[in-house]
Amino acid sequence: xTTANRRTHSGSRRDEAAREAVLHAADDLLVExxxxxxxxxxxxxxxGVAKQTIYRWWPSKVEVLLDxxxxxxxxRLPVPVGEATAKDIRGYFRRFARFVTRDPAGQVLLALxxxxxxxxxxxxxxxxxxxxxxxxxxxxxxxxxxxxxGISPALxxxxxxxxxxGPVVYRALTGTGVPRGLxxxxxxxxxxxRSG
Amino acid sequence: xTTANRRTHSGSRRDEAAREAVLHAADDLLVExxxxxxxxxxxxxxxGVAKQTIYRWWPSKVEVLLDxxxxxxxxRLPVPVGEATAKDIRGYFRRFARFVTRDPAGQVLLALxxxxxxxxxxxxxxxxxxxxxxxxxxxxxxxxxxxxxGISPALxxxxxxxxxxGPVVYRALTGTGVPRGLxxxxxxxxxxxRSG
Amino acid sequence: xTTANRRTHSGSRRDEAAREAVLHAADDLLVExxxxxxxxxxxxxxxGVAKQTIYRWWPSKVEVLLDxxxxxxxxRLPVPVGEATAKDIRGYFRRFARFVTRDPAGQVLLALxxxxxxxxxxxxxxxxxxxxxxxxxxxxxxxxxxxxxGISPALxxxxxxxxxxGPVVYRALTGTGVPRGLxxxxxxxxxxxRSG
Amino acid sequence: xTTANRRTHSGSRRDEAAREAVLHAADDLLVExxxxxxxxxxxxxxxGVAKQTIYRWWPSKVEVLLDxxxxxxxxRLPVPVGEATAKDIRGYFRRFARFVTRDPAGQVLLALxxxxxxxxxxxxxxxxxxxxxxxxxxxxxxxxxxxxxGISPALxxxxxxxxxxGPVVYRALTGTGVPRGLxxxxxxxxxxxRSG
DNA sequence: GGCTAAGCGAGACGGTACGTCTGGTCTTATG
DNA sequence: CATAAGACCAGACGTACCGTCTCGCTTAGCC
Numbered sequence: 001x002t003t004a005n006r007r008t009h010s011g012s013r014r015d016e017a018a019r020e021a022v023l024h025a026a027d028d029l030l031v032e033x034x035x036x037x038x039x040x041x042x043x044x045x046x047x048g049v050a051k052q053t054i055y056r057w058w059p060s061k062v063e064v065l066l067d068x069x070x071x072x073x074x075x076r077l078p079v080p081v082g083e084a085t086a087k088d089i090r091g092y093f094r095r096f097a098r099f100v101t102r103d104p105a106g107q108v109l110l111a112l113x114x115x116x117x118x119x120x121x122x123x124x125x126x127x128x129x130x131x132x133x134x135x136x137x138x139x140x141x142x143x144x145x146x147x148x149x150g151i152s153p154a155l156x157x158x159x160x161x162x163x164x165x166g167p168v169v170y171r172a173l174t175g176t177g178v179p180r181g182l183x184x185x186x187x188x189x190x191x192x193x194r195s196g
Numbered sequence: 197x198t199t200a201n202r203r204t205h206s207g208s209r210r211d212e213a214a215r216e217a218v219l220h221a222a223d224d225l226l227v228e229x230x231x232x233x234x235x236x237x238x239x240x241x242x243x244g245v246a247k248q249t250i251y252r253w254w255p256s257k258v259e260v261l262l263d264x265x266x267x268x269x270x271x272r273l274p275v276p277v278g279e280a281t282a283k284d285i286r287g288y289f290r291r292f293a294r295f296v297t298r299d300p301a302g303q304v305l306l307a308l309x310x311x312x313x314x315x316x317x318x319x320x321x322x323x324x325x326x327x328x329x330x331x332x333x334x335x336x337x338x339x340x341x342x343x344x345x346g347i348s349p350a351l352x353x354x355x356x357x358x359x360x361x362g363p364v365v366y367r368a369l370t371g372t373g374v375p376r377g378l379x380x381x382x383x384x385x386x387x388x389x390r391s392g
Numbered sequence: 393x394t395t396a397n398r399r400t401h402s403g404s405r406r407d408e409a410a411r412e413a414v415l416h417a418a419d420d421l422l423v424e425x426x427x428x429x430x431x432x433x434x435x436x437x438x439x440g441v442a443k444q445t446i447y448r449w450w451p452s453k454v455e456v457l458l459d460x461x462x463x464x465x466x467x468r469l470p471v472p473v474g475e476a477t478a479k480d481i482r483g484y485f486r487r488f489a490r491f492v493t494r495d496p497a498g499q500v501l502l503a504l505x506x507x508x509x510x511x512x513x514x515x516x517x518x519x520x521x522x523x524x525x526x527x528x529x530x531x532x533x534x535x536x537x538x539x540x541x542g543i544s545p546a547l548x549x550x551x552x553x554x555x556x557x558g559p560v561v562y563r564a565l566t567g568t569g570v571p572r573g574l575x576x577x578x579x580x581x582x583x584x585x586r587s588g
Numbered sequence: 589x590t591t592a593n594r595r596t597h598s599g600s601r602r603d604e605a606a607r608e609a610v611l612h613a614a615d616d617l618l619v620e621x622x623x624x625x626x627x628x629x630x631x632x633x634x635x636g637v638a639k640q641t642i643y644r645w646w647p648s649k650v651e652v653l654l655d656x657x658x659x660x661x662x663x664r665l666p667v668p669v670g671e672a673t674a675k676d677i678r679g680y681f682r683r684f685a686r687f688v689t690r691d692p693a694g695q696v697l698l699a700l701x702x703x704x705x706x707x708x709x710x711x712x713x714x715x716x717x718x719x720x721x722x723x724x725x726x727x728x729x730x731x732x733x734x735x736x737x738g739i740s741p742a743l744x745x746x747x748x749x750x751x752x753x754g755p756v757v758y759r760a761l762t763g764t765g766v767p768r769g770l771x772x773x774x775x776x777x778x779x780x781x782r783s784g
Numbered sequence: 785g786g787c788t789a790a791g792c793g794a795g796a797c798g799g800t801a802c803g804t805c806t807g808g809t810c811t812t813a814t815g
Numbered sequence: 816c817a818t819a820a821g822a823c824c825a826g827a828c829g830t831a832c833c834g835t836c837t838c839g840c841t842t843a844g845c846c
Contacts, residue, residue: 011837012795035314039827050798055829113369114313117306118231123371131370155381159363163382167355167362173309173369174327175319185351186359189385211817235806246819251808403842404790427706431832442793447834505761506705509698510623515763523762547773551755555774558755559747565701565761566719567711574747581742581777599811600821627801638824643803 014057021047022054023071026064031104035111038065062115062122065108066129072105073130079137084145090187092141093164097183100172110172135161151191160190210253217243218250219267222260227300231307234261258311258318261304262325268301269326275333280341286383288337289360293379296368306368331357347387356386406449413439414446415463418456423496427503430457454507454514457500458521464497465522471529476537482579484533485556489575492564502564527553543583552582602645609635610642611659614652619692623699626653650703650710653696654717660693661718667725672733678775680729681752685771688760698760723749739779748778 025047029038040061044051058064077099080088100106112130116123135158142157153160164186171178221243225234236257240247254260273295276284296302308326312319331354338353349356360382367374417439421430432453436443450456469491472480492498504522508515527550534549545552556578563570613635617626628649632639646652665687668676688694700718704711723746730745741748752774759766 011797011839012793013838015796018797034316040829041827044798048798050796050800051829052799052831053797056796110313114310116371117310117369120230127370154385159375159378159381162363162367162378163359166364166366167358169366169369170362171358173313173365174323175312179355182355182358185355189350209817214818236808237806240819244819246821247808248810248820249818252817256808403792403844404788405843407791410792426708432834433832436793440793442795443834444794444836445792448791502705506702508763509702509761512622519762546777551767551770551773554755554759554770555751558758559750560754561761562754562757563750565705565757566715567704571747574750577743577747578751599813599823600819601812603822606823628803629801632824636824638826639803640805640825641823644822 015053018047018049018053019057021049022058022064023068025049026061027068027072027104027108030065030111031107035114060121062112062119063125065112065115066126069105069108069112070130072103072108073099073134076103076105079134080141081137082144083148084141084150085148086145086150086191089141089145089151089191090184092138093168093183093187096165097168097178100168101178106172110169113169113173152193153191154193155190163190211249214243214245214249215253217245218254218260219264221245222257223264223268223300223304226261226304226307231311256317258308258315259321261308261311262322265301265304265308266326268299268304269295269330272299272301275330276337277333278340279344280337280346281344282341282346282387285337285341285347285387286380288334289364289379289383292361293364293374296364297374302368306365309365309369348389349387350389351386359386407445410439410441410445411449413441414450414456415460417441418453419460419464419496419500422457422503423499427507452513454504454511455517457504457507458518461497461500461504462522464495464500465491465526468495468497471526472533473529474536475540476533476542477540478537478542478583481533481537481543481583482576484530485560485575485579488557489560489570492560493570498564502561505561505565544585545583546585547582555582603641606635606637606641607645609637610646610652611656613637614649615656615660615692615696618653618699619695623703648709650700650707651713653700653703654714657693657696657700658718660691660696661687661722664691664693667722668729669725670732671736672729672738673736674733674738674779677729677733677739677779678772680726681756681771681775684753685756685766688756689766694760698757701757701761740781741779742781743778751778 022043025043026038029042029046038061040051040054043049043061043064044054054061054064058067077095080092084092100109112122112126116126138161139157142151142153142160145151146153146157155163164183167186168178168183171182218239221239222234225238225242234257236247236250239245239257239260240250250257250260254263273291276288280288296305308318308322312322334357335353338347338349338356341347342349342353351359360379363382364374364379367378414435417435418430421434421438430453432443432446435441435453435456436446446453446456450459469487472484492501504514504518508518530553531549534543534545534552537543538545538549547555556575559578560570560575563574610631613631614626617630617634626649628639628642631637631649631652632642642649642652646655665683668680672680688697700710700714704714726749727745730739730741730748733739734741734745743751752771755774756766756771759770
């Protein structure tokens with residue numbers, strides 16, 4: 001009702017509308033036309049924003065993607081906090097598999113893993129701002145469950161996480177999809193102590 | 197006065213020297229300056245070859261890389277053929293981990309996995325010419341061992357391969373290295389039947 | 393402890409200090425770094441003034457220059473008023489030549505002649521605010537001397553002025569300097585009646 | 589009849605058609621929309637040429653203009669060569685006045701005089717490639733006439749040229765037009781010796 | 785003496801053009 | 816007929832200014 005009919009920028013403070021337009025434009029372009037269509041010019045065009053506005057706030061288009069990924073995965077793939085049960089953990093990794101294979105934001109994740117291969121700077125901030133913090137939360141999730149006696153894996157928490165997310169990500173990267181039951185099989189196998 | 201110092205092309209047949217110069221130039225550039233330095237112009241410059249010569253024989257720089265990867269991994273990471281023992285399999289995956297983390301050709305593999313994310317055409321020929329054939333050989337290796345009774349994994353051969361290579365590749369892609377013992381732990385865990 | 397070191401603007405009336413800072417900044421930039429360095433942003437930076445303050449009071453950077461030119465040439469190159477002798481006229485044109493070739497304000501004049509070529513709006517206000525009024529005074533100077541019988545040129549006053557300032561300006565514009573004696577020769581030649 | 593219906597560029601040699609398209613585009617843009625519309629992008633657009641093609645052959649748009657000026661004034665404002673009469677000289681300066689005030693190429697000349705004010709690099713090559721050679725020819729024209737006894741001016745040849753072209757150029761630059769008879773009056777006045 | 789109005793420094797904004805780089809296509813000349 | 820060379824069109828890169836705008840502030844001048 002009270003919305004202005006034209007976006008009006010906010011003067012000497014950062015324009016939140018422009019920020020969001022950029023993030024959405026980047027996301028949309030990636031999903032619709034792939035990473036190669038994700039040029040700063042195209043983002044600016046699509047967002048109705050000047051190139052300079054992008055360069056003012058983000059050092060590269062990769063950081064734009066990273067921002068969308070961080071926001072989206074905080075919303076749509078939260079790591080369980082507090083005391084986690086084996087069921088919580090299984091649920092998290094199932095959601096992770098779905099996120100990576102079906103959520104648009106999952107495509108962003110894969111694109112960033114890829115881009116980090118090509119560009120050391122990307123790798124660095126991708127780790128610092130996404131992978132590392134998330135890994136910490138995941139580790140805490142596993143550890144809390146171990147502490148509570150819910151599971152007693154033979155591997156370290158890190159190795160467990162790699163052993164589950166690794167195959168999921170690898171199959172997603174190679175475009176072969178994650179087969180039904182793979183996550184469950186891995187989780188079952190890894191979280192319980194090996195007999196003998 | 198015997199010139200001959202300069203490579204002299206051969207007339208109406210494809211110039212093998214040019215082909216090899218291109219492959220080596222691509223490999224070297226990737227290792228020395230990373231994927232972002234790997235432009236067709238740079239390859240041509242380094243190989244002492246005209247751009248057109250590259251475009252004549254390869255549809256893109258990615259196919260150049262793919263050719264080097266195919267040649268190099270046939271040489272340096274052969275899949276065991278014939279009857280394979282559990283030991284052979286473990287050995288193969290150990291060599292795989294070393295290849296991916298330490299061999300220059302492993303960098304090519306990672307770069308192609310990455311590039312396949314950005315470009316559907318790359319993905320297609322990367323699968324058809326590298327991943328698929330290799331996966332077939334790996335599957336045969338596992339199957340022959342199962343048939344011989346050497347192992348009896350709970351998962352399908354494909355799942356086993358993913359469960360081992362997945363974490364290795366994932367850690368390599370995220371630049372975190374593959375910890376000592378990870379491969380062995382995964383192999384031990386997956387090749388032997390689950391108790392109970 | 394009495395701060396006051398920082399210029400403090402004056403509230404709801406135009407800030408004279410800002411006005412002068414702008415004029416001087418423009419002048420300095422032109423002389424030091426040439427016309428191409430004379431951007432509104434650079435003037436604002438140098439003057440310690442916001443861009444908006446410039447746009448509030450001047451329609452363009454050219455008008456800033458024009459203001460400095462008008463002030464400076466009123467001070468340093470006044471046209472003789474009242475009854476003029478041939479000697480006054482010669483003196484004026486000598487000062488004009490020196491102004492155009494050596495005075496920083498002369499550079500401003502040349503820059504505006506140039507800019508007027510590129511921009512019709514500049515041309516218009518440059519004529520209206522500088523060239524026309526000045527030409528009127530020059531014409532009056534010549535006319536008063538003719539009336540007094542001091543000279544009797546074969547050409548109209550306008551043509552005389554053009555015939556003297558033209559070569560001076562042309563040589564200044566082409567950076568070739570005004571040779572000693574050129575002004576005197578032209579003045580001698582033009583102010584006295586042609587024999588025969 | 590035999591013209592190709594599409595311009596086809598000429599391979600590894602410079603494309604003459606592209607060169608001419610650029611020169612004409614620059615000329616046209618200057619005349620139609622003024623110097624401020626003369627951007628490299630606009631020239632490229634208009635000429636149907638890639639920007640890089642312009643940057644490959646010209647260091648700046650100014651050099652493009654300079655090339656058009658050199659070609660055009662060789663064609664349309666040749667300096668008389670060989671023994672020149674007073675009539676030839678008068679004719680040349682009359683043509684010069686018409687060139688500067690009415691010929692599109694004259695606009696290019698004025699634009700370059702202007703731009704040379706703003707940019708030292710422009711000034712340098714404008715002098716070296718246009719003004720200096722032309723001045724040499726003009727000086728030779730005057731000298732040959734003096735030698736033949738056709739005229740005996742009180743001023744040096746250079747001063748004579750400046751005294752005639754100066755006012756013409758100055759009036760053209762200030763957009764006031766060159767009045768009928770001004771050139772003749774100046775020529776008459778300057779080429780004949782002052783009596784007494 | 786509080787209120788209003790304008791000027792101010794600061795700087796974000798949507799744009800345009802800059803000059804550079806690479807991509808992928810084409811032509812020429814050489815062998 | 817393959818090659819080295821390299822010109823060509825296309826279009827993205829990241830930067831500099833443009834001219835407009837809003838912010839938060841300071842200072843008159845009016846009630």
